[in-house]
Amino acid sequence: MNRQQRLKLYNNQERAHTEGTVEQINDQWIFFDAETEEASLMEDFLQQDVEIFRLNRWKSGVLVEAGKISIGKEILLLRDHDLLRVRKHIIYSLERLLDSMNDDAFFQFVTTLNSLDFSLYDCLYCYNHLTFLTDDTRKDGVNFIVFDNQIQICNVQHHFCYFEKVSDRFEFTLNTGKRLIIEKLIS
Structure with missing residues (x-):
């Protein structure tokens, strides 16, 4: 991509x-x-x-x-x-996070978010833990993102590990209790 x-x-x-x-x-x-x-x-x-x-x-x-x-x-x-x-502008921390994702993870995240009727422009809050990591060899942690489309709220936890293997796991949780988990692994 x-x-x-x-x-x-x-x-x-x-x-x-x-x-x-x-x-x-x-x-x-x-x-x-x-x-x-x-x-x-x-x-x-x-x-x-x-x-x-x-x-x-x-x-x-x-x-x-x-x-x-x-x-x-x-x-x-x-x-x-x-x-x-x-x-509209996308929240800066979310924009930086999206830019740092590999193409497959980016595509999976955005299309899944859209399938739940949320847009990148619905983002209220994004904690991008990646921006605080300085070690170039191993990066792992969790990012937190909250979306509001005026009908529902969606909280996304992005678990990542970038070391010998690249792993991106997205846990989508809606205020209705609906949950969806997707994971992208690259070796």
Whole structure:
């Protein structure tokens, strides 16, 4: 699995965006989150990937100024009540953990998480024990990750041992009591 295949898995995640509308109030562009109704300055999203709904389809671009989106060589000007999606960020410790996983473990983890109706963007908390290990020859321990998809909670324990053999074991436990364990061994 190359970097593009991993990026494709990231991009196909549910709830990867915050959706809302924009309004210009007192010469400032304001983003209103459709779910929480919270207001944010569009300036907070400068140079981030955004999507705008125009002509019955989503167009991807980058917010270059508070009221301007760059889409290829074209600059789109925002209008009041435009529908926008802003790409969410994955928690840094989870992102580092995913980057350190081998391709098979990464694929197994993400697809299993998705099969339980959770997204990488549903992560509330990630303790990445790997970042604290300095011994280059043997690394073992447990990472803890908590996900919330607004319907259920999922706790994941990632047991790992990277020494002569590579072992990744994921224990998924939902608040309903459902449990799922997957293990990937590479010798």
